[in-house]
Amino acid sequence: MAMAAQRQGGWWLLILPAFLLMTAFYVTPILQVLAISFTEPQPGLQNYERLFTSESVQRVIVTTLRICTITTVLALLLGYVLSYKIALADERARRWWILAVLVPLWISVLVRAFAWVTLLRRQGLVNETLMGAGLIQEPLALVWNEFGIIVGMVHYMVPYAVLPMLASMREIDPRLLAAARGLGAPRGTVFFRVFLPLSLPGLIAAGVLVFIFSLGFYITPAILGGGKTLMVAEWIGLQILDLIRWGLGTMMATMLVVTILVTLAIFSRVVNLRRVFGSGA
Amino acid sequence: MSSAGHAPSLQGLSKHYGSFRAVDDVSLSVERGQFLTLLGPSGSGKTTILMCVAGFVAPTSGAILLDGRDITALPPERRDFGMVFQGYALFPHMTVAENVAFPLRVRKLPTAERDAKVRAALDLVQLERFADRRPSQLSGGQQQRVALARALVFDPALLLLDEPLSALDKKLRAELQEELRALHRRVGRTFINVTHDQEEALSMSDRVAILNHGKLVQEGAPAALYERPRTRFVADFLGKSNFLTGTVREAHPGGFAIAVGATRVVQALDPAAPRPALGTPALLSLRPEKIALLAEGEAADNVVEGRILSWAYLGAGFALSVATPDLGVLRVTLPAWGAPIAPVERLPVRLGWSAAASVPVEEDAA
Numbered sequence: 001m002a003m004a005a006q007r008q009g010g011w012w013l014l015i016l017p018a019f020l021l022m023t024a025f026y027v028t029p030i031l032q033v034l035a036i037s038f039t040e041p042q043p044g045l046q047n048y049e050r051l052f053t054s055e056s057v058q059r060v061i062v063t064t065l066r067i068c069t070i071t072t073v074l075a076l077l078l079g080y081v082l083s084y085k086i087a088l089a090d091e092r093a094r095r096w097w098i099l100a101v102l103v104p105l106w107i108s109v110l111v112r113a114f115a116w117v118t119l120l121r122r123q124g125l126v127n128e129t130l131m132g133a134g135l136i137q138e139p140l141a142l143v144w145n146e147f148g149i150i151v152g153m154v155h156y157m158v159p160y161a162v163l164p165m166l167a168s169m170r171e172i173d174p175r176l177l178a179a180a181r182g183l184g185a186p187r188g189t190v191f192f193r194v195f196l197p198l199s200l201p202g203l204i205a206a207g208v209l210v211f212i213f214s215l216g217f218y219i220t221p222a223i224l225g226g227g228k229t230l231m232v233a234e235w236i237g238l239q240i241l242d243l244i245r246w247g248l249g250t251m252m253a254t255m256l257v258v259t260i261l262v263t264l265a266i267f268s269r270v271v272n273l274r275r276v277f278g279s280g281a
Numbered sequence: 282m283s284s285a286g287h288a289p290s291l292q293g294l295s296k297h298y299g300s301f302r303a304v305d306d307v308s309l310s311v312e313r314g315q316f317l318t319l320l321g322p323s324g325s326g327k328t329t330i331l332m333c334v335a336g337f338v339a340p341t342s343g344a345i346l347l348d349g350r351d352i353t354a355l356p357p358e359r360r361d362f363g364m365v366f367q368g369y370a371l372f373p374h375m376t377v378a379e380n381v382a383f384p385l386r387v388r389k390l391p392t393a394e395r396d397a398k399v400r401a402a403l404d405l406v407q408l409e410r411f412a413d414r415r416p417s418q419l420s421g422g423q424q425q426r427v428a429l430a431r432a433l434v435f436d437p438a439l440l441l442l443d444e445p446l447s448a449l450d451k452k453l454r455a456e457l458q459e460e461l462r463a464l465h466r467r468v469g470r471t472f473i474n475v476t477h478d479q480e481e482a483l484s485m486s487d488r489v490a491i492l493n494h495g496k497l498v499q500e501g502a503p504a505a506l507y508e509r510p511r512t513r514f515v516a517d518f519l520g521k522s523n524f525l526t527g528t529v530r531e532a533h534p535g536g537f538a539i540a541v542g543a544t545r546v547v548q549a550l551d552p553a554a555p556r557p558a559l560g561t562p563a564l565l566s567l568r569p570e571k572i573a574l575l576a577e578g579e580a581a582d583n584v585v586e587g588r589i590l591s592w593a594y595l596g597a598g599f600a601l602s603v604a605t606p607d608l609g610v611l612r613v614t615l616p617a618w619g620a621p622i623a624p625v626e627r628l629p630v631r632l633g634w635s636a637a638a639s640v641p642v643e644e645d646a647a
Contacts, residue, residue: 184388
């Protein structure tokens with residue numbers, strides 16, 4: 001027992017430098033942000049009072065939650081179909097599919113956002129094509145609104161949705177699917193009674209991951225929203241950098257952190273979070 | 282459960298993967314209520330045949346019939362066959378009862394009837410007490426019985442078993458072999474079992490089909506296959522065997538003799554069987570347990586002298602390797618209880634066997 005305790009102590013020493021580094025450069029600034037939200041412009045809870053009184057604060061929160069929810073649902077749908085296809089593909093095809101999913105991850109989020117702008121703007125490829133084909137008379141408003149933000153965010157999030165779901169689907173023994181068919185289940189029943197329930201942990205994990213990621217999105221909404229549709233991160237930037245209202249900005253930042261922690265806490269009871277962040281079970 | 286088994290048959294079944302012939306022109310018919318085992322080494326095509334029967338693998342050519350009806354094109358979910366997969370393939374997110382109820386649920390049986398059938402099926406495999414457990418909470422043997430209950434609960438036309446006992450330890454395997462045999466008698470259904478374990482095949486089946494390189498080599502009742510193997514492969518794969526290669530020197534009704542080096546070996550022959558021509562090569566299979574140790578002066582149809590090269594004690598018996606001048610090393614097993622000798626290396630021994638103990642077999646086609 002003593003030996004084991006000693007060995008445990010030894011392990012902790014090994015991560016001490018990393019722990020100190022994290023405390024100094026990560027935890028401390030966050031605590032400072034938390035502190036500012038209670039002290040600027042004068043000590044008290046008046047920044048948090050705005051959550052209940054200010055319509056503009058509430059609008060930003062509602063917009064953010066709505067965009068994040070829609071993004072999560074769409075990214076999960078697209079990601080699920082992709083993962084299903086990849087999980088059931090043969091080994092060679094699977095490698096190519098995974099590469100195709102991962103390549104967008106290596107391209108800067110800035111480049112991707114501007115690429116969407118060129119595609120979706122009034123004289124962009126999509127509008128020009130539709131007008132050329134005579135399907136529409138007036139260009140559609142595809143960008144600098146919520147629609148544009150959601151397109152960009154879904155595009156960014158699909159790989160993050162695919163990876164946990166694919167991991168969970170690949171753990172499903174293909175013999176279970178064969179067994180279900182052999183026992184008389186048509187393909188649809190095999191999917192809904194066997195495949196879907198078994199892939200559910202991955203689906204939930206991907207949902208949590210995508211939702212949390214979306215909450216703090218900055219560049220994509222800033223470019224594709226064109227400043228008209230504000231999400232939380234951009235609003236915080238606006239408060240702190242342009243309006244120099246540190247108190248309000250840090251209040252919202254704190255709310256963001258709290259929301260993320262609460263979401264994680266709820267889902268850690270439902271699924272194994274280690275799976276979400278890629279650690280082996 | 283109705284006891285009318287169904288009779289499946291294969292007609293010229295082949296499955297090619299590129300130039301590789303996994304199954305090569307196999308024809309086989311199974312009688313109603315029979316327990317057939319497909320036996321062969323790995324890669325012999327036995328599992329592919331089972332998967333073709335189940336409907337998971339489409340044959341390259343040939344047909345699968347059930348009671349004379351062609352079912353080759355039918356998808357697996359419409360064949361109504363129960364199947365026990367290797368590793369059982371129990372649904373991990375369902376309880377034992379839900380697993381067993383699955384085939385009834387997809388057939389949309391009324392709840393009351395479904396519950397009664399699930400209970401009866403769990404009763405059949407003595408697992409009523411475990412109905413609410415998850416498969417992961419059961420032992421290997423119990424999981425195997427759940428898989429059986431699930432495969433039998435919907436009164437399938439056929440029960441297909443893919444190496445059902447391979448994941449279990451030896452003792453449990455022997456127990457479940459008996460259980461499976463008893464279950465087969467109780468439900469009276471046609472069973473098709475796949476295994477690479479010759480003991481399992483011999484002890485459970487009414488009939489065994491031996492496969493090698495995708496071809497059906499020989500089929501028949503277990504005892505007939507063991508006693509009268511047709512080829513060297515069958516004699517070697519089903520149990521152990523010594524092989525004596527020689528040239529036919531004498532032939533008369535009821536037997537012939539071959540020369541193996543300077544030793545003359547006599548072989549009995551069914552009077553109806555064709556006599557081998559003089560001077561042709563012959564191959565005899567001789568089971569180790571059919572060779573006796575002879576006392577000095579004791580006579581037998583065939584007697585050779587040799588020395589014990591090595592020996593092993595197996596509890597129930599001894600396994601000896603005896604070096605002989607002309608016949609090479611002969612494997613001999615004898616019961617340990619009342620063994621005439623205490624084996625010692627280099628001990629000279631006299632071996633004897635009757636002319637009916639060995640069987641002429643064919644060399645395998647290359």
